[in-house]
Amino acid sequence: MPIIDGIGRRGALSLAGAAALAGKAHAQNPTEVKIAMLVPLSGPWARSGLLEQMGARMAIDDVNAAGGIQALGGAKLRLMEFDAGDSAEKAKDAAQRMISQEPDLAGGFGCWHSGFTLAATEVTERAELPWLTLSYSDLITGRGFKFVFQSSPTAISQAEELLPIIVDLATRASGTRPTKVAVVGSNNPAVTSFLKPIREHVLKDLNLTLVADEIFTAPLADATSIVQKLRSGKPDFVLVQSDNVGDDKLLLEKFAEFGLSAKKMPLVGGGGHWCVPELIKLTAPENLEGLIVGLADWPGKAAADIDKRFVKRTGEPWFGHDSIFAYAHVMILKEAIERGKSADRRKVAEILRTIDITSGPATLFPDGRLAYDEKGRRKGAKICIVQYRNGKPVPVYPDSIATGEAFWPKTS
Amino acid sequence: MRIGTAENLRRDLTILLCLVVIYLGFAWLVPNSYFQLILTLVPIWAAFGVSWNILSGYGGQLSFGHASFFGIGGYSMTLALVYWNLTPWLGIPLGVIMGAVAAVIIGTPTFRLRGHYFALSMLAYPLAILYFMQYFGFQEVSLPMHREAPAAYLEFSDPRYYTLVAVGLLAVSVIVCILVENSRFGLALLALRQNELAAEAAGIDTKAWKMRALIVSGMIAAGAGGLYACVQLVVTPDSVFGLLVSAQPVVMTLFGGVASLWGPLIGAAFLIPLSKLLDAYAGDYLRGIQGVVYGAAVIAIILAAPDGLFWTFRDRFFKPKASAPLPAPEPIAKGAIAPAASGVPLMNVEKLSKSFGGLRAVSDVSFSIAEGEILGIIGPNGAGKTTLFNVLNGVLAADAGSATLGGATMLGKKVHQVCHMGVGRTFQVVRSFPRLPLIDNVIIGAYGAGLSDHDAAAEAIRALHRTGLADQAGVPAGQLTNKQLRLMELARALAGRPRLLLLDETLAGLGREECDDVLNVLDRLRQEGMTIGIIEHTMHAMMRIADRFVVLDHGAVLATGRPRDVVEDRSVIEAYLGKKWLAKQDA
Numbered sequence: 001m002p003i004i005d006g007i008g009r010r011g012a013l014s015l016a017g018a019a020a021l022a023g024k025a026h027a028q029n030p031t032e033v034k035i036a037m038l039v040p041l042s043g044p045w046a047r048s049g050l051l052e053q054m055g056a057r058m059a060i061d062d063v064n065a066a067g068g069i070q071a072l073g074g075a076k077l078r079l080m081e082f083d084a085g086d087s088a089e090k091a092k093d094a095a096q097r098m099i100s101q102e103p104d105l106a107g108g109f110g111c112w113h114s115g116f117t118l119a120a121t122e123v124t125e126r127a128e129l130p131w132l133t134l135s136y137s138d139l140i141t142g143r144g145f146k147f148v149f150q151s152s153p154t155a156i157s158q159a160e161e162l163l164p165i166i167v168d169l170a171t172r173a174s175g176t177r178p179t180k181v182a183v184v185g186s187n188n189p190a191v192t193s194f195l196k197p198i199r200e201h202v203l204k205d206l207n208l209t210l211v212a213d214e215i216f217t218a219p220l221a222d223a224t225s226i227v228q229k230l231r232s233g234k235p236d237f238v239l240v241q242s243d244n245v246g247d248d249k250l251l252l253e254k255f256a257e258f259g260l261s262a263k264k265m266p267l268v269g270g271g272g273h274w275c276v277p278e279l280i281k282l283t284a285p286e287n288l289e290g291l292i293v294g295l296a297d298w299p300g301k302a303a304a305d306i307d308k309r310f311v312k313r314t315g316e317p318w319f320g321h322d323s324i325f326a327y328a329h330v331m332i333l334k335e336a337i338e339r340g341k342s343a344d345r346r347k348v349a350e351i352l353r354t355i356d357i358t359s360g361p362a363t364l365f366p367d368g369r370l371a372y373d374e375k376g377r378r379k380g381a382k383i384c385i386v387q388y389r390n391g392k393p394v395p396v397y398p399d400s401i402a403t404g405e406a407f408w409p410k411t412s
Numbered sequence: 413m414r415i416g417t418a419e420n421l422r423r424d425l426t427i428l429l430c431l432v433v434i435y436l437g438f439a440w441l442v443p444n445s446y447f448q449l450i451l452t453l454v455p456i457w458a459a460f461g462v463s464w465n466i467l468s469g470y471g472g473q474l475s476f477g478h479a480s481f482f483g484i485g486g487y488s489m490t491l492a493l494v495y496w497n498l499t500p501w502l503g504i505p506l507g508v509i510m511g512a513v514a515a516v517i518i519g520t521p522t523f524r525l526r527g528h529y530f531a532l533s534m535l536a537y538p539l540a541i542l543y544f545m546q547y548f549g550f551q552e553v554s555l556p557m558h559r560e561a562p563a564a565y566l567e568f569s570d571p572r573y574y575t576l577v578a579v580g581l582l583a584v585s586v587i588v589c590i591l592v593e594n595s596r597f598g599l600a601l602l603a604l605r606q607n608e609l610a611a612e613a614a615g616i617d618t619k620a621w622k623m624r625a626l627i628v629s630g631m632i633a634a635g636a637g638g639l640y641a642c643v644q645l646v647v648t649p650d651s652v653f654g655l656l657v658s659a660q661p662v663v664m665t666l667f668g669g670v671a672s673l674w675g676p677l678i679g680a681a682f683l684i685p686l687s688k689l690l691d692a693y694a695g696d697y698l699r700g701i702q703g704v705v706y707g708a709a710v711i712a713i714i715l716a717a718p719d720g721l722f723w724t725f726r727d728r729f730f731k732p733k734a735s736a737p738l739p740a741p742e743p744i745a746k747g748a749i750a751p752a753a754s755g756v757p758l759m760n761v762e763k764l765s766k767s768f769g770g771l772r773a774v775s776d777v778s779f780s781i782a783e784g785e786i787l788g789i790i791g792p793n794g795a796g797k798t799t800l801f802n803v804l805n806g807v808l809a810a811d812a813g814s815a816t817l818g819g820a821t822m823l824g825k826k827v828h829q830v831c832h833m834g835v836g837r838t839f840q841v842v843r844s845f846p847r848l849p850l851i852d853n854v855i856i857g858a859y860g861a862g863l864s865d866h867d868a869a870a871e872a873i874r875a876l877h878r879t880g881l882a883d884q885a886g887v888p889a890g891q892l893t894n895k896q897l898r899l900m901e902l903a904r905a906l907a908g909r910p911r912l913l914l915l916d917e918t919l920a921g922l923g924r925e926e927c928d929d930v931l932n933v934l935d936r937l938r939q940e941g942m943t944i945g946i947i948e949h950t951m952h953a954m955m956r957i958a959d960r961f962v963v964l965d966h967g968a969v970l971a972t973g974r975p976r977d978v979v980e981d982r983s984v985i986e987a988y989l990g991k992k993w994l995a996k997q998d999a
Contacts, residue, residue: 088552089644089651090691093449097692100446115552115648122554122645126569143554187546217546 032076033069033343035333036098036108036129037326038120043086044219044244047276048112048322053081054314055323056109058306059330069334071341077334084111084120091116095123105129106343107336107352109329112272112322113243114140114155114190121148130349132332134296134325136190136271141376147349149372151325151332151365152296153381155193158270161383162294163202165397166268170237173408178236178266182212184226184251185241194241194270211235220247223254231258237266245273245282252287262290262388266409269293272321275386275393280317285391290409293393295321297328298384300401302363318392324364331361332370366401414855414865417594424590424673431677432583439575448571449643450688454680455575455582456640457660461668461676462585463632464661469671470598471625472605474527477534478633478661480518480541481511483652485634486641487545490553493565500566504638511634515627523622526608538653545649554646566642574643581639582677585632589673592628596859596868601625602671602845603856610843613805615831615860615908633661667713669722671847678721683710758783758943759804759822759912764813766796766803773799775967776813781912786934786944788958788975790951792988796967797947798840801914805837806830817912831860836905836913840920842897846890850881853889854903861908868907875903878940879933895926899933906937913937915946919953931957955979963987 037056039049060079068074082098084091091111098108107130111117114137124131125145133140133148136155141148153161171177181203185191203210211233214226220242230238238260242248248269255261263286273279274293299307299319306327310319336351337343355370356379362370371379385397387406396406439451464478485507492498492506522533545551558565568574592598600621603611608618641647651657664679687706694701717724757780766774773796781787789797802808804815806827815822817833831837836857845853854875858868876882879899884892892900898918905913919927927950934944934957948954954961954975961978963970965987971978978984986994 085691087650088646088648092644092646093446093688093691096449097446100444118552118554119644119646119648122557125557139552139554143556187551189552192549192551217543 030072030075030343032078033072033106033337034078034080034102034104035330036080036082036102036105036110038082038084038091038094038098038108038110039112039326040085040091040116041081041083044246045084045086045113045116047245047278048273049084051272051276051316051320051322052110052112052326054316055310055319055326056330058310058313058323059327059334063330063334069337069343071338072343075343077330079330080105080108082110084113084116088115088119092119092123095120099123099127099129104343106345107131107333107348109133109326109333111135113188114193115188118189121145124148128349129345130333130336130352132329132352134272134322134329136194136296138193139189145376146353147376149352149376149378151328151378151381153383154377155190156197157381158294158296158383159194159197160202162268162270162385163198163206163208165383165385166237166292167206167208169406170266170408173406179207179209180211180233180235181208182214182230182233182235182238183210183241184212184214184216184230184238186218186220186243186247187215188218188243190271191241191243198239218243218247220250223247223250227251227254227258227260231260235265237268240267240269241271242269243271243273245276245279248274248279249282252283252291256284256287261287262292263409267291271295272325275318275320276322277317277320280391288388288391290407291388292406293386293388294383295386296381296384297321297324297365298386298393298395298401299324299364300366300395301403302368320393328361328364331364335361335370366398368400414594414596414599414869421590421594425587427674428583428586428590432579436576436579439572439579442572445571446692448575450685452571452574452578452643453640453688454684455578456636456643457664457684458677458680459578459582459585460633460636461661461664461680462582462589463629463636465665465671465676466589466592466601466632467622467625467629468662469665469675470592470605471601471622473523473622473625474531475534475658476531476662477537477539477658478629479538479653479655479657480534481514481630481633482637482640482657483538483541483545483649484510484514485637486647486652487550487553487637488634489638490555490641490647491550493555494553499564500638500642501564504566504635504642507634507638508631511630511632511637512627514634515630516623518630519623519626523619523626535658538658539655542649542653545653550647550649552646552648555642578639578643581635585635586673586677588628588632593673596865597621597624599848599852599856599859602848603860605671606845607843609807609827610839611856611860612827613807613831613837613839614857614904615828615862616856617826617828663710666720667710669720669724672720672722675720675722682713682721756783757781758785759815759817759945761804761815762813764800764803764815765811766799766808767811772967774803774810777964777967777969778813779962779969779972781943781945783943784938784941785959786938786946786957788954788961789945789947789964790949790954790961791964791970794966795964797964798916799967800964801837801916801945801947804830805835805914828860831908831910832862834909834911836908836910838898838901838905838913838915838918840917842894842901844889844892844897844900847888849886849888850892850896850900851876851885853900854907857904857907858909861910863909871909872903872907875906878906878936879903880929895922895929898922898930902930902933911943913942913944913946915944915948917947917949919948919950927953951979 039052040046041049056079060077063077068076080102082094084094109132111120114135117133117135117140121131125147128147131148133150134152136152138154138156141150212230272295307319336348340347340351357370358368362368366384367380367382369380373379386393386395394404395401396404442448468474488507488510489500489503492503518537525533600616603616604618612618637652664683665676668679669675690705694705759781762778764777791797803810806825810823822830855868855872858871876885879902881899958975961975962972963984971981971984
């Protein structure tokens with residue numbers, strides 16, 4: 001070993017020191033910063049995951065085209081994609097894999113489906129990885145976790161906010177106040193959270209009678225008996241709380257078959273899946289006409305440019321709920337890294353806990369503010385309402401994003 | 413423990429210890445938390461496989477719904493933690509108790525069914541429970557985090573500790589399985605797997621053993637489910653009660669080797685890493701392809717090794733060891749053998765009847781068998797001979813009449829209870845336990861009669877000597893000739909120290925010389941004072957062996973008496989050969 005002998009012990013030490021220094025320099029100014037996306041890319045919820053993927057990839061490209069992360073010497077932002085699959089345990093396994101394969105993640109977001117998010121955040125929380133989510137369930141931020149940030153209004157607040165708006169809308173548009181409501185929904189955690197306050201007090205507060213209450217396990221095989229029961233209750237409107245595109249289509253077509261299409265019977269859906277573009281391809285557009293959807297975010301005028309570029313880039317007919325959230329989450333993580341001047345996950349989490357801005361990524365939400373409370377819920381998160389008009393969802397509430405006036409189908 | 417299993421016990425425990433040490437040594441070197449998760453899941457699923465193997469592998473009671481127990485273990489632990497803040501260290505044992513309770517509740521109605529019906533009914537339970545869980549709002553329950561005292565709540569930041577606990581659980585399960593395998597429990601299960609009726613006739617209370625097997629199995633499965641929920645951090649009905657969960661132990665055990673101690677371990681060690689690694693790597697290239705590759709791999713290996721990897725390898729690479737010579741029979745204890753022929757009736761049958769709808773299979777049959785006598789029961793096909801035996805040993809219930817053995821009634825009892833009264837029975841079609849050595853096939857009869865381990869071994873050895881099978885004691889029953897199998901059945905019946913043997917066509921399908929060998933054995937038994945009722949078609953054999961004949965025709969007794977007299981009886985000749993033949997003889 002003449003070479004090593006020649007260098008000697010002192011030489012070896014200085015070499016090691018140099019390597020350590022190089023490592024430190026690397027940590028100070030990484031050439032790239034990794035963030036993770038864990039969404040369903042296979043299985044029944046894959047379509048929503050793919051829409052998130054499109055939004056996220058576009059955001060990454062936008063960041064890198066604008067010079068990367070300035071605070072870190074223009075380091076490129078890199079998206080690590082993971083498939084949450086079709087069950088909570090697959091999502092949890094994937095989260096475990098993500099944590100072990102990518103030890104230097106700065107943060108991440110997902111998993112669209114509340115059940116998957118609940119499972120995956122059990123892992124990300126233990127790894128102290130800041131995690132952003134669009135999932136609605138209140139349980140997600142009800143566990144005392146410190147590293148989970150929920151950008152949507154939670155299911156309970158959506159429920160409390162949505163029905164008064166709908167009743168008000170109906171009264172204004174039709175001249176009579178609705179008194180009877182029917183509910184159909186899956187039993188996933190987000191829907192369960194959503195329906196709980198409705199059953200407990202919202203209906204009573206609004207003097208509404210629940211004439212039918214049909215809960216099923218997704219995916220649905222047949223909707224005939226459900227729709228029959230709903231119809232026999234003769235409701236003034238129906239809350240349709242399904243949780244995936246396939247079930248949406250099945251329910252809509254069954255409603256139409258029984259003469260209850262959204263034109264005749266006001267249907268109020270909930271969740272981003274009601275506004276994924278292929279719903280319009282899967283079912284006849286007239287089945288969707290007039291359908292009202294409550295969801296957690298929708299692009300308004302502030303996102304018009306992103307909207308246009310997204311449609312051009314992806315060929316999708318519009319930039320919707322799932323994509324704008326993914327876009328926003330990438331931008332929020334980027335903002336946090338810039339502000340903390342660090343890609344360290346704990347630093348990123350610290351910034352997210354204290355950030356309170358009304359510019360940049362905050363403009364991607366209808367209320368225009370980005371701040372999270374001590375539970376990790378976004379302060380002032382508001383529900384958005386869109387309505388299908390001529391085969392396209394048109395935002396009608398709140399005013400900050402509305403481009404059209406809502407109408408109430410005439411019940412015969 | 414059974415006599416002669418000490419060596420097996422030592423060997424299996426040594427292998428287990430080595431496996432545990434090697435596995436933990438390997439696991440300690442793996443820092444990656446995803447691979448560590450795989451290493452934790454392997455022993456958990458293996459323990460679940462071991463549990464299924466006890467009921468369905470050894471006992472042959474195919475269950476497609478073992479997820480019931482797995483899920484009950486998982487949910488008991490989780491709900492106790494969420495609502496009572498009960499640490500999983502106690503929650504898992506609580507789940508194990510719940511598993512035992514569930515086994516009793518599920519087993520009581522379901523063991524009334526057999527075969528496919530049993531398998532399919534078992535499938536219904538987890539699916540039903542799954543909907544209950546959803547109904548009660550337990551779609552997804554996450555385990556609360558305990559940051560202040562993680563280890564006290566079975567929460568580890570170093571995932572290797574989970575592996576340690578999982579290996580501990582598996583070791584306990586395997587030890588339970590070793591104890592079962594090497595005791596009368598295991599033999600009883602193997603016996604009822606091969607043929608429930610034969611097992612019952614050998615005196616085994618199959619219903620009770622099945623229930624015990626289900627309880628043990630349910631407890632282990634619940635333990636595995638509890639730990640699984642701990643590792644997964646979240647339970648959903650689908651993840652613990654789902655169809656795939658029920659399929660998991662079946663697939664793993666079939667893959668590794670059914671009714672072998674190591675089968676489920678081999679299956680889990682191959683399949684769990686395969687599916688998880690496919691999820692991790694193949695799924696990144698082509699979403700969903702992992703399921704296809706996994707299915708193809710399972711099919712390929714099952715085709716190449718249809719009995720499971722363990723048995724295929726064992727049969728190919730290990731020749732069974734030549735067994736040690738059988739010790740000489742112990743001197744017969746006083747009172748263990750029946751007194752010599754005395755002419756006193758041992759069994760009395762009075763006006764026994766049994767109908768199937770309009771068909772009177774047995775009609776007003778009366779006869780008796782004296783102590784030390786060989787009674788031949790003959791008659792044309794369909795005369796009701798086998799039905800008569802089935803009524804006598806409790807397989808069928810009599811419609812009318814009485815039957816007593818030494819004064820005690822034999823009717824209205826279960827098969828194994830009749831056996832306990834001292835009635836040994838063989839069947840028209842031999843039922844053996846092919847993978848078991850001859851001696852184990854025979855010892856089942858002794859256990860069935862309720863003998864202690866020591867007496868059972870001694871009695872089995874004696875029975876082998878009495879039937880001339882002493883040299884084949886260590887040969888698996890699957891390698892015996894037809895004659896040896898017939899004698900084996902006879903030995904199994906003898907091992908239970910019967911007072912009366914009911915032999916159903918023991919000579920069927922044997923050549924003349926083989927026939928003589930068996931007859932010589934029966935002759936010897938008579939000299940020893942055994943009382944025998946035998947159904948047989950081979951007339952020359954019957955003429956040689958029987959002291960007396962009872963002739964049945966259309967379910968009724970046609971004639972009784974000494975063989976020579978009976979065969980010359982006109983009505984008997986008519987029954988066998990027809991009126992025309994008789995007329996020709998007369999002419």
